[in-house]
Amino acid sequence: MRLNGRRQSDNVEDRRGMSTGAKAGIGGIGGIIVVALITLMSGGSLTDVIGNVVQQQLQSQVQEQPGNGQTEFSEEELQFAEFSKTVLAGTEDVWTEQFQKHGLKYEYPTLVLFTGATSTACGTGQSAMGPFYCSGDQKLYVDLSFFTTMGSSLGVKTDDNTSFAYAYVIAHEVGHHVEYLRGILAKCHQKMSRLNKAEANKLSVKLELLADYYAGCWAHYDDAQYGSLDDNDLEEAIECAQKIGDNYLQEKAQGYSQPETFTHGTSQQRMYWLKKGYETGDWNTTTFEEGDLD
Numbered sequence: 001m002r003l004n005g006r007r008q009s010d011n012v013e014d015r016r017g018m019s020t021g022a023k024a025g026i027g028g029i030g031g032i033i034v035v036a037l038i039t040l041m042s043g044g045s046l047t048d049v050i051g052n053v054v055q056q057q058l059q060s061q062v063q064e065q066p067g068n069g070q071t072e073f074s075e076e077e078l079q080f081a082e083f084s085k086t087v088l089a090g091t092e093d094v095w096t097e098q099f100q101k102h103g104l105k106y107e108y109p110t111l112v113l114f115t116g117a118t119s120t121a122c123g124t125g126q127s128a129m130g131p132f133y134c135s136g137d138q139k140l141y142v143d144l145s146f147f148t149t150m151g152s153s154l155g156v157k158t159d160d161n162t163s164f165a166y167a168y169v170i171a172h173e174v175g176h177h178v179e180y181l182r183g184i185l186a187k188c189h190q191k192m193s194r195l196n197k198a199e200a201n202k203l204s205v206k207l208e209l210l211a212d213y214y215a216g217c218w219a220h221y222d223d224a225q226y227g228s229l230d231d232n233d234l235e236e237a238i239e240c241a242q243k244i245g246d247n248y249l250q251e252k253a254q255g256y257s258q259p260e261t262f263t264h265g266t267s268q269q270r271m272y273w274l275k276k277g278y279e280t281g282d283w284n285t286t287t288f289e290e291g292d293l294d
């Protein structure tokens with residue numbers, strides 16, 4: 001993306017180098033990065049960006065402790081942090097305007113950068129879960145090493161450290177925040193708690209695809225205003241969407257996929273909704289059908 005000289009958000013909490021005493025037992029599945037989703041706890045719900053399969057109660061209340069004292073970062077870590085703050089500022093501008101257009105106020109979420117594990121209003125967050133959003137504190141939690149993992153474990157190819165594929169990850173989490181502010185997240189989680197697992201998973205998929213769609217919507221307006229997307233950007237993000245599809249991850253991990261366990265949508269669905277958001281930017285479009293959230 002071309003973001004040079006753009007504003008960086010101040011709504012960032014840098015907890016890198018701090019560690020927690022938590023030892024939450026989230027393990028990998030078949031060697032891919034884990035993936036926990038929808039932990040319904042008092043104080044909010046937790047929703048991740050990638051993946052499927054694991055439902056996990058997380059320990060709450062962890063004491064932050066002085067960590068490894070990391071204060072120096074590699075060139076790549078610096079770039080990813082600057083990039084994330086600039087993308088976050090871009091989402092603040094776009095969503096403020098979109099909310100205003102509909103007579104609503106956009107409240108900024110906070111981006112928390114952390115390494116390893118950190119406490120959240122939704123329990124302990126682990127970097128192994130991938131980036132996630134907690135509605136209990138309206139914060140997005142990102143361990144920037146995930147961006148490196150995207151290339152190594154998921155095989156997402158990017159031109160450089162400013163690819164839209166990385167922005168898509170941030171914008172997807174912001175998408176959950178938009179769902180929260182529009183009341184969709186709470187309604188959906190309430191409904192899910194009354195359903196059996198297979199039915200609840202179907203709704204989870206819609207929630208995730210909507211966050212993908214909102215990520216696309218953000219890019220639609222950001223690109224329109226700043227011409228921020230490079231030639232390869234959209235393809236790289238779409239390829240990323242493909243590689244975090246449930247069917248793709250499951251096939252890679254276990255050799256076959258189980259559609260009834262999908263929580264984030266197939267590669268095709270994720271690519272479709274991200275692209276549709278980018279093409280239209282339409283506030284009124286939704287992945288939910290009538291009656292889904294009643």
Ligand SMILES: [Zn+2]
Nearest residue numbers: 047048049208
């Ligand atoms: Zn998500």
